[in-house]
Amino acid sequence: MAEQPFERRFEQRTPGAVATYLYTARMWGRSAMQYRASLVLVMVNSLFMGSLELFGILVVFGNVSSIGGFSLPEALYLYGTAQAAFFTSDLLFTGTEYLAVRIRMGTFDSLLIRPVGVLPQVFADQFTPRRLTPMIPAFAALVVGLAKAPVHWTLLRAAMVPYTLLVGVVVFGAVWVLVGAFQIVAADASEVMNSVTYGGQFMTSYPLALYGRNLMLFLTFGLPMAYVNWQPTLYVLNHADPLGTPSFFRFAGPLFAAALWGVALLAWRAALRHHRSTGS
């Protein structure tokens, strides 16, 4: 017999996080494609709802020329970045939302017996192309806003646009991890957490100044939500921050994103440990 007992392992390495995610998402995507008719209906519906919201903004600006110091194109841009970042993160990471159900049904176990990471499998859970449609009105608002807003384009300003989206997706990603951790610990409290993410989506969609100084302070320093799009947008549109934060804050997004991911991953690990010791 071999010198190493129990050894039937193969030389090849098992997939890393990204490959695991892609393999799993592909399976879910193909599962969703089995129900093409309902998929199309839901996509059309969400496109309609998204466009309706956009239309609402146009109606508001039909009566006033600026809200919170933002003109219509500027508001469209702000709205577009928030929505685009949120729905991209929704497309990629929203699988954590289904954890409570998995745990209640006991199907979470089947993710734990695979020789790959748990989190990438969870991110990809229930992946569906349906989540692509809300991105259409989001990116439309972003592009139109950018085209019409009086921006003094520099290389840095131009680079800030994809940067805003990237930071936004990364920050929301961390929030999805927190959602997952929370769902594991309180498998029956999924609704509580929904208000956090969807609340975040709503808040970042409108000029933060609307919400008053205290809330703004909270969002700037408490939750890094402001870094999703508010601070970088201030820079792109050349607005001063009503809070008077130093200008390097416009670029501090990655620091906040990293810190939030650190917290989120710690919470995730703690939640997994909790699950393994309670079994439910």
Place this chain on the structure above:
Amino acid sequence: MTSVSRPIIEAEHLSKTYTLRKKTGRLKRERTTVEAVRDLNLAVAEGELLGYIGPNGAGKSTSIKMFTGILSPSAGRLRVAGLEPIRDRKQLARRIGVVFGQRTTLWWDLPLRDSFALLHRMYAVPDARFAANLKRLVALLELEPLLDTPVRQLSLGQRMRGDLAAALLHDPAVLYLDEPTIGLDVTSKAVVREFLAELNREQGTTIVLTTHDLDDIERLCRRVVVVDHGTVAYDGELDTLRARVAADRTLVVDLAEPVPAIAVPGAAVTRIDGPRQWLAFPAEANAAALVADIAERYELLDVSIRDADIEEVIRNLYTG
């Protein structure tokens, strides 16, 4: 060459306590604990086919979840394939296969083939090896006509065969089966049993089989571990178990005509059906003397003697 190798599963003083928080009032929450597994000791050698049985709630599934790295033990030491299940979860996953009879790990809306292809990637099984394993498993489990069927359209027995194949595509050293024959008909059960016996014999795969169908155990396992209240109540050969727990044997007599319950010393009637009566008598008693006794008083057409079946043996063990 023979060498004394370490057991592939080693559990020492293994315990698992669940803590439950129950709402008892508007704000009050009470903590209760369930000792699902306590002080469990188990050593399984490589290549064994172990029957892991016990009544509902005995702690079988809980211990299997610890063996697979799904749950962390509350106390005790656990090694599987030389690894610590929780710490080395990913490494361990490549060496074990798991089938939970109650739920499938196959992709519900996709053809069986697709689930297998995903496992090919996830376990990084070399292509040639995967192709060979798939071919072998498809032939043994008669899956060829099902490969392109969405899993949701498979019958329970077909799905179970699919799950078995899925758990074995990466050549695991240990296979855990938690009630794999639940809900299967006689034919499907026979296919699964035959397959497991062959897997154990030909591939040397260590198998831990949990079931409430004691036929499974009688047909497959030499060694059984009986778990009761979270701890090992019996660990040894099936035959020894049968002998140790003295269960009554049954004498079935066919009389010439229906009569009231036969009264003979050393036996008790358990059932009457027309002229046929069933009498229970101790395993160690002399059956010939008993038959002679009855024949003296009644006109006997036929007699037969049945050994206690394993089900009865186990029942006696639980209650004894």
